Amino acid sequence: MLKTRKANGVFDIVNTIILVLVGFITLYPMWYILIVSLSSAQHINAGDISFWPRGFNISAYKIVFANDKIWRSYANTLLYTVSGTIINVLMTTMCAYPLSRKDFYGRKPLTMIITLTMFVSGGMIPLYLVIMKLHLLNTMWAIVLPPAISTYNMIVMRTSFESIPISLTESAYLDGANDIQIMQKIIMPLSKPILATMTLFYAVSHWNSFFPAMLYLNDQDKYPVQVLMRDIVIAGDMTSDSGDVASNINILATNYKYAVIIISIIPILLVYPLLQKHFTKGVMVGAVKG
Amino acid sequence: MSRHAKGYARKQMKRCKYLYIIMILPLLYYIVFHYVPLYGVVVAFKDYNIVKGILKSPWVGLKYFQKFVSEPYFWKVVRNTFLMSLYNILWGFPVPIILAVLLNEVTRKRFKKVIQSITYLPHFISTVVVCGMLVNLLSTDGLINQVIKGLGGTAKQFLMYPQYFRTIYVASSIWQSAGWTSIIYLAALTGIDQEVLDAATIDGANRIQRIWNVTIPAITPVISTMLIMNLGKMMNLGYEKVLLLYNGSTYETADIISTYVYRRGILGNSFSYATAVGLFQSVIGVVLLLIANAVSKKLSETSLW
Numbered sequence: 001m002l003k004t005r006k007a008n009g010v011f012d013i014v015n016t017i018i019l020v021l022v023g024f025i026t027l028y029p030m031w032y033i034l035i036v037s038l039s040s041a042q043h044i045n046a047g048d049i050s051f052w053p054r055g056f057n058i059s060a061y062k063i064v065f066a067n068d069k070i071w072r073s074y075a076n077t078l079l080y081t082v083s084g085t086i087i088n089v090l091m092t093t094m095c096a097y098p099l100s101r102k103d104f105y106g107r108k109p110l111t112m113i114i115t116l117t118m119f120v121s122g123g124m125i126p127l128y129l130v131i132m133k134l135h136l137l138n139t140m141w142a143i144v145l146p147p148a149i150s151t152y153n154m155i156v157m158r159t160s161f162e163s164i165p166i167s168l169t170e171s172a173y174l175d176g177a178n179d180i181q182i183m184q185k186i187i188m189p190l191s192k193p194i195l196a197t198m199t200l201f202y203a204v205s206h207w208n209s210f211f212p213a214m215l216y217l218n219d220q221d222k223y224p225v226q227v228l229m230r231d232i233v234i235a236g237d238m239t240s241d242s243g244d245v246a247s248n249i250n251i252l253a254t255n256y257k258y259a260v261i262i263i264s265i266i267p268i269l270l271v272y273p274l275l276q277k278h279f280t281k282g283v284m285v286g287a288v289k290g
Numbered sequence: 291m292s293r294h295a296k297g298y299a300r301k302q303m304k305r306c307k308y309l310y311i312i313m314i315l316p317l318l319y320y321i322v323f324h325y326v327p328l329y330g331v332v333v334a335f336k337d338y339n340i341v342k343g344i345l346k347s348p349w350v351g352l353k354y355f356q357k358f359v360s361e362p363y364f365w366k367v368v369r370n371t372f373l374m375s376l377y378n379i380l381w382g383f384p385v386p387i388i389l390a391v392l393l394n395e396v397t398r399k400r401f402k403k404v405i406q407s408i409t410y411l412p413h414f415i416s417t418v419v420v421c422g423m424l425v426n427l428l429s430t431d432g433l434i435n436q437v438i439k440g441l442g443g444t445a446k447q448f449l450m451y452p453q454y455f456r457t458i459y460v461a462s463s464i465w466q467s468a469g470w471t472s473i474i475y476l477a478a479l480t481g482i483d484q485e486v487l488d489a490a491t492i493d494g495a496n497r498i499q500r501i502w503n504v505t506i507p508a509i510t511p512v513i514s515t516m517l518i519m520n521l522g523k524m525m526n527l528g529y530e531k532v533l534l535l536y537n538g539s540t541y542e543t544a545d546i547i548s549t550y551v552y553r554r555g556i557l558g559n560s561f562s563y564a565t566a567v568g569l570f571q572s573v574i575g576v577v578l579l580l581i582a583n584a585v586s587k588k589l590s591e592t593s594l595w
Contacts, residue, residue, distance in 0.1 A: 011497040015392055016401070022389065023408045026465065029423055030415075032433055047436045095316035098309040105302035110313070117324040120576060123568035124548070125555040126330030129344070130322070146323050149316060179308035208416035211530050215556065226418045233422035234534055254426070261422050268414050276410060 030265070037061070037258035044254055060255035064263060069220075069228065077224040080213075081206040084144035088202040089195060091148045092157055097183050099154075100161035101169075118151045124215075131216060142216035143224075147205070153198055160194040161187060197278040204275065207267065225264050233257045334566035354566035364550075364567070371546040371571075374532075375524040377460050383520060385468040387513060390475035391501055409469025421534035424462055425449065449535060452543040459531065459544075478512040479505065515586055522582025525575035547571045 036044060040055025048054065064070055098104050099111055121127075127146065136142040164187060172182045188195065210226035217223060231237040236253070268275075303310070334354060336347040358364045389409065396402040412420070427433045428448040435445040448454045482505065490500045529548035536544035547567060555564025 007496050011395070012397070015395055019392055019396065019401075019405050023405050026408050026412060026469065029427060029433075029465075032427070033423060047431065047439075091316055091319060094312050095319075098306075098313045101309060103306075104309050105299070105306045110317075114320055117320060119579060120328065120572065121324065122327030122329075122331050123565065123572055124551055125561055125565040125568055126327035126333065127323070128556060129330055129333065129338075129561065130327050132340075133343075134322075145319075148319050148323070179306075180312060183312065204414060208414075208418075210416065210418045211533070215552075226416055229422060230418050230534060234418070234425050254431075257422070257426060261419055264419060265415060268416075272411065272414065275414060276407060 033258045033261050037255055037262050039255070041252045041255070044252055057255070060259040061263075063256060064259045070225075070260070070263075072221065073223050073225045073228040076222060077207060077226070080140060080143050080209075080224055081203055083140070084147070084206040085199055085202045087144055087148050088150070088153075089198055092150070092154050092198060093183075093188065093195070095149055096154050096157040096161055097187060098179075100158045102162075102166075114151060115155070128215065137216055138218050138222065140222070143209070143212050144206075146212065147209075150202070150205075153201060157191075157194055157198060160191060164190055200271070200275055200278050204268070204271075229260055229264055232260050331565060331569055333562050334569045336562060338562040338565075340561075350562075354563045355570070357563065358567055358570070366542070367545050367547055367550045370543060371525065371527060371548075373543075374456055374459060374546060375527050377456050378463055378527070379517075379520050379524070381460050382464050382468070383517060385464050386471035387475050387509075389468055390472040390479060391505060393472065393476060394479045394505070395497065395501070406469070409472070411469070412466045413470035415466070417528075417530045418534065420462060420466060421531060424458065424535065428458070449537070450539050452540045455536065455540045455544040458535065462531070463528070474516065475509060475512060478509040482508045514589055518582045518586045518589070522579040523575075524578055525571055 032049075035051070035053045036049055037060055038053035038056060038058065039049050040057045043049050043054040095114070099107060099114075101107070131137060131142050131146065136145070168186055168190075169182055172186055177185070208226065209224070210230065213222075213224050213227045214230070217227070236257075330344060333344055333347070335349060335351060336344070337350050337353075338344065338347045393402055393405060396405075429435070430445045430447055434448070439445055448458065486504055486508075487500060490504050495503065525547070527546060527548070529546060529552075532544055532546055532549050533552065536549065548571070551564045551568045551571070554560045554567070558564075
């Protein structure tokens with residue numbers, strides 16, 4: 001018995017070490033970006049920054065915050081995220097509610113037609129041609145309309161609606177309510193948790209989305225943060241701020257790029273506690289079948 | 291249809307009138323943004339011309355399919371897609387399972403929660419940020435090269451060498467998704483009967499024996515379903531990351547079908563050619579998914595539909 005206990009102790013220690021290491025590997029890259037963005041040019045050049053900022057320096061952030069382009073792209077992202085998410089939640093609810101009703105005539109064929117789109121799609125080019133034909137290219141509608149309903153989310157929502165007792169709907173019928181009123185006054189108030197989950201789910205995907213904007217928008221003024229960030233951080237395009245960065249001996253392009261990365265992660269970090277709570281539930285609900 | 295049945299249908303439809311009204315917009319959405327593009331796949335069989343539109347462009351049959359199958363570069367792109375997916379599954383698939391098992395063995399709740407919170411986080415970081423970090427950490431004066439120089443090696447511009455691309459892609463994918471995917475296995479692990487675990491302990495099994503003989507077999511159905519589904523989704527490799535990380539000097543290993551479609555179609559304006567290539571990818575993807583689903587049905591009676 002004593003021997004097993006000792007072996008257990010060793011196991012626990014090794015396990016803890018491995019998990020701490022995993023945690024470190026996950027966090028360190030982000031931490032490193034943060035501390036470098038806050039360090040002085042000399043220390044970055046010397047490459048001696050490892051766990052804390054050295055030569056504490058926030059000039060990069062000052063330049064980033066003084067950049068109109070960045071503010072504009074933030075405003076764009078906010079616009080796409082808010083309007084996109086409102087469309088998402090409304091459309092997903094309107095699709096999920098009728099399909100959740102077992103007495104809905106046509107439920108089976110409509111469900112099939114819709115779920116089929118999860119498995120077959122026309123692909124990148126045909127969708128692009130449709131958006132072009134609708135004259136949506138280079139407008140915000142090209143960003144917010146094509147992903148209006150995520151079929152996967154819709155199924156999660158439908159499953160959640162199905163769990164509301166049918167007796168509530170029936171008594172509302174007796175009181176003379178129609179289906180639209182029932183959805184608004186009974187189903188939606190009872191579904192606040194799933195609506196909150198969906199709102200977060202969609203909002204994060206809009207916030208992080210980059211490919212549609214790259215594909216459909218030409219106008220720099222319409223770029224969301226993610227596309228601008230690609231230009232600055234990955235392609236190294238500093239045209240908007242190169243003057244400020246070059247003339248400031250305290251900072252390097254590195255500071256500037258890392259500061260841009262950090263300010264784009266901050267909103268996600270702020271809502272992360274909420275996200276974690278709702279999303280882990282969402283993953284589990286999603287385990288149900290279509 | 292008999293008159294009686296017709297009357298019944300009409301009555302039912304009238305009863306559900308408001309439900310149809312609610313569904314008008316969603317249905318319109320599915321038609322415009324899913325079914326019309328599905329129809330748009332016909333441009334693969336036509337010589338699409340923007341001015342003429344889909345309907346008036348002339349049919350050319352399999353011209354574009356013959357064209358791409360005869361190009362060696364196309365097969366290289368197909369090979370890259372499969373290899374990148376395969377390595378992604380080979381290295382990436384076991385990590386969340388191991389992570390879940392290790393987390394499950396932790397007795398201190400707080401520590402477990404902290405590690406979970408940390409490992410789920412990358413799932414919410416955008417692809418652009420992940421790639422931005424990679425580009426900078428892997429640059430000649432980035433973190434990785436500083437470590438290498440510190441150990442006496444020479445700095446390398448990793449993203450310029452085709453031989454490192456897959457490693458970078460796979461490793462960063464693990465970083466992004468391992469924690470998040472472990473949720474599914476953790477959920478399966480909580481379903482294990484505590485009595486069975488206690489019985490194993492009384493029989494003298496140590497922790498590793500218990501993991502190997504009780505825990506892992508208990509979640510094998512979930513593992514096999516997940517594996518089959520992953521294999522079924524092999525063609526849907528995340529291309530955004532490739533698009534952000536690759537460059538002319540790494541196309542040799544980095545260029546996959548989706549990025550090729552993007553370059554030829556959108557940037558090169560060869561809409562018909564790119565649609566044909568995309569259709570090839572979709573068809574293989576659907577076939578793989580059907581196979582995966584059939585296998586999964588046979589093995590564990592769980593299926594996608």
